[in-house]
Amino acid sequence: xxxxxxxxxxxxxxxxxxxxxxxxxxxxxxxxxxxxxxxxxxxxxxxxxxxxxxxxxxxxxxxxxxxxxxxxxxxxxxxxxxxxxxxxxxxxxxxxxxxx
Amino acid sequence: xxxxxxxxxxxxxxxxxxxxxxxxxxxxxxxxxxxxxxxxxxxxxxxxxxxxxxxxxxxxxxxxxxxxxxxxxxxxxxxxxxxxxxxxxxxxxxxxxxxxxxxxxxxxxxxxxxxxxxxxxxxxxxxxxxxxxxxxxxxxxxxxxxxxxxxxxxxxxxxxxxxxxxxxxxxxxxxxxxxxxxxxxxxxxxxxxxxxxxxxxxxxxxxxxxxxxxxxxxxxxxxxxxxxxxxxxxxxxxxxxxxxxxxxxxxxxxxxxxxxxxxxxxxxxxxxxxxxxxxxxxxxxxxxxxxxxxxxxxxxxxxxxxxxxxxxxxxxxxxxxxxxxxxxxxxxxxxxxxxxxxxxxxxxxxxxxxxxxxxxxxxxxxxxxxxxxxxxxxxxxxxxxxxxxxxxxxxxxxxxxxxxxxxxxxxxxxxxxxxxxxxxxxxxxxxxxxxxxxxxxxxxxxxxxxxxxxxxxxxxxxxxxxxxxxxxxxxxxxxxxxxx
Numbered sequence: 001x002x003x004x005x006x007x008x009x010x011x012x013x014x015x016x017x018x019x020x021x022x023x024x025x026x027x028x029x030x031x032x033x034x035x036x037x038x039x040x041x042x043x044x045x046x047x048x049x050x051x052x053x054x055x056x057x058x059x060x061x062x063x064x065x066x067x068x069x070x071x072x073x074x075x076x077x078x079x080x081x082x083x084x085x086x087x088x089x090x091x092x093x094x095x096x097x098x099x100x
Numbered sequence: 101x102x103x104x105x106x107x108x109x110x111x112x113x114x115x116x117x118x119x120x121x122x123x124x125x126x127x128x129x130x131x132x133x134x135x136x137x138x139x140x141x142x143x144x145x146x147x148x149x150x151x152x153x154x155x156x157x158x159x160x161x162x163x164x165x166x167x168x169x170x171x172x173x174x175x176x177x178x179x180x181x182x183x184x185x186x187x188x189x190x191x192x193x194x195x196x197x198x199x200x201x202x203x204x205x206x207x208x209x210x211x212x213x214x215x216x217x218x219x220x221x222x223x224x225x226x227x228x229x230x231x232x233x234x235x236x237x238x239x240x241x242x243x244x245x246x247x248x249x250x251x252x253x254x255x256x257x258x259x260x261x262x263x264x265x266x267x268x269x270x271x272x273x274x275x276x277x278x279x280x281x282x283x284x285x286x287x288x289x290x291x292x293x294x295x296x297x298x299x300x301x302x303x304x305x306x307x308x309x310x311x312x313x314x315x316x317x318x319x320x321x322x323x324x325x326x327x328x329x330x331x332x333x334x335x336x337x338x339x340x341x342x343x344x345x346x347x348x349x350x351x352x353x354x355x356x357x358x359x360x361x362x363x364x365x366x367x368x369x370x371x372x373x374x375x376x377x378x379x380x381x382x383x384x385x386x387x388x389x390x391x392x393x394x395x396x397x398x399x400x401x402x403x404x405x406x407x408x409x410x411x412x413x414x415x416x417x418x419x420x421x422x423x424x425x426x427x428x429x430x431x432x433x434x435x436x437x438x439x440x441x442x443x444x445x446x447x448x449x450x451x452x453x454x455x456x457x458x459x460x461x462x463x464x465x466x467x468x469x470x471x472x473x474x475x476x477x478x479x480x481x482x483x484x485x486x487x488x489x490x491x492x493x494x495x496x497x498x499x500x501x502x503x504x505x506x507x508x509x510x511x512x513x514x515x516x517x518x519x520x521x522x523x524x525x526x527x528x529x530x531x532x533x534x535x536x537x538x539x540x541x542x543x544x545x546x547x548x549x550x551x552x553x554x555x556x557x558x559x560x561x562x563x564x565x566x567x568x569x570x571x572x573x574x575x576x577x578x579x580x581x582x583x584x
Binding site for chain 1: 125
């Protein structure tokens with residue numbers, strides 16, 4: 001099987017799996033879910049790191065560095081705010097009920 | 101690192117991310133799920149660093165990582181919960197920027213690129229660029245830098261369509277043209293991509309913004325995934341695709357909740373209608389409520405049904421004492437107006453007070469309450485309102501007729517019964533919270549002007565079981581608190 005085909009198949013499989021999993025998330029958590037997904041889209045940092053190392057010119061490297069900064073903010077801030085939000089969700093009677 | 105090892109690591113990390121999302125489906129495990137996803141991401145970065153040869157670029161990469169970390173920690177700690185939609189918009193834009201830069205650099209520095217690599221790089225560049233400009237416009241609108249209203253140019257649809265067409269042509273041209281033209285094509289692709297994103301987002305009105313944000317969230321994932329195809333990075337492809345799918349699903353959920361088709365949001369002017377139609381609609385919606393019982397044809401709107409039997413006298417603020425005293429079950433319907441006046445803390449106090457008097461209090465959350473999916477839940481969780489009290493629309497709607505008292509705080513379109521009757525308006529057919537079916541209703545809104553959708557709300561007409569408390573939500577809740 002060619003590499004291209006594998007990549008496309010992975011794309012489709014991940015789409016379908018993602019769709020199924022997201023469907024199970026209650027609307028209560030849609031905002032944190034969205035910002036979490038947003039953080040994940042910063043995965044593009046892997047790509048930008050790889051191409052920055054290949055760039056020959058200084059301009060190329062600077063553009064790469066800009067991309068890394070952008071992607072990293074996307075990742076770290078995204079996970080950061082998601083964590084902040086999720087920790088705010090509290091149960092009714094605190095620890096007493098959670099142990100049930 | 102061998103390719104096989106990298107593939108195995110990629111598979112494991114993808115599964116980790118999927119498990120993380122799975123854990124997000126339950127409030128109790130969601131924090132863990134998010135951290136698991138974050139950990140997988142960290143490991144992915146480490147794995148990528150381990151298999152790349154840094155010679156000559158190390159300073160740039162380390163420098164960028166440091167700058168990025170400092171900025172992001174600052175941003176994540178500073179942002180307020182009410183600003184979350186624009187934060188997500190901004191971060192989306194940065195993701196789009198990174199993906200398009202990755203695509204440009206792939207085209208310009210890669211050697212021996214095949215048609216597949218070039219084609220996917222072009223696609224990633226275009227989608228990344230439109231995500232960047234679209235997200236920045238959306239975030240600016242949400243932050244009040246640009247006006248919230250849709251901005252529409254002459255021949256806007258034609259322009260948008262033309263930009264989309266040019267974008268597609270450029271994407272097709274890239275893989276089949278000579279290497280010497282690649283720089284030019286990349287510049288053009290970026291420009292047209294940015295233009296398209298801008299044209300698309302600038303015409304979206306405030307009410308459709310949540311849909312736009314989640315659509316752009318999807319496109320940032322798709323851009324990353326396709327950039328991954330250009331680079332042959334399987335981890336990038338899989339995680340990007342998961343994000344793309346999730347954004348798309350959330351977009352569809354939002355569209356359904358607002359009774360809009362995706363194509364309407366993208367290509368038509370949202371929530372805007374000629375003055376005349378609006379007037380007509382207002383009349384049509386208002387008429388049956390003024391007491392002409394014989395002429396009522398619509399029987400599904402409860403407010404009307406209730407009106408028919410009662411003499412039309414508005415409830416007075418002095419009625420509040422007995423209303424609050426007699427009510428055993430209370431449902432609060434919060435809207436963005438509550439968040440704007442920062443009344444959440446007071447709402448929490450009010451809730452505690454009611455509960456201490458032995459009444460049951462619940463919150464009815466419309467799917468589009470707030471400025472992004474689930475936004476209202478976050479705002480209420482922030483002030484420690486337990487999530488068990490936050491009920492989804494379908495779950496709580498059947499309970500309204502048995503509820504003694506419903507208190508609306510800064511919500512308008514989501515309780516407007518005209519959505520059931522006023523054909524031809526933007527909200528016609530939109531599912532609403534049946535606040536009008538409750539035994540008694542207190543509406544704490546700033547004024548009686550129509551909401552975003554521009555359709556008058558028949559619940560504002562004088563009625564003995566509906567009390568309007570106009571003005572700032574904070575002041576209105578204080579009034580309510582003082583009566584307890």
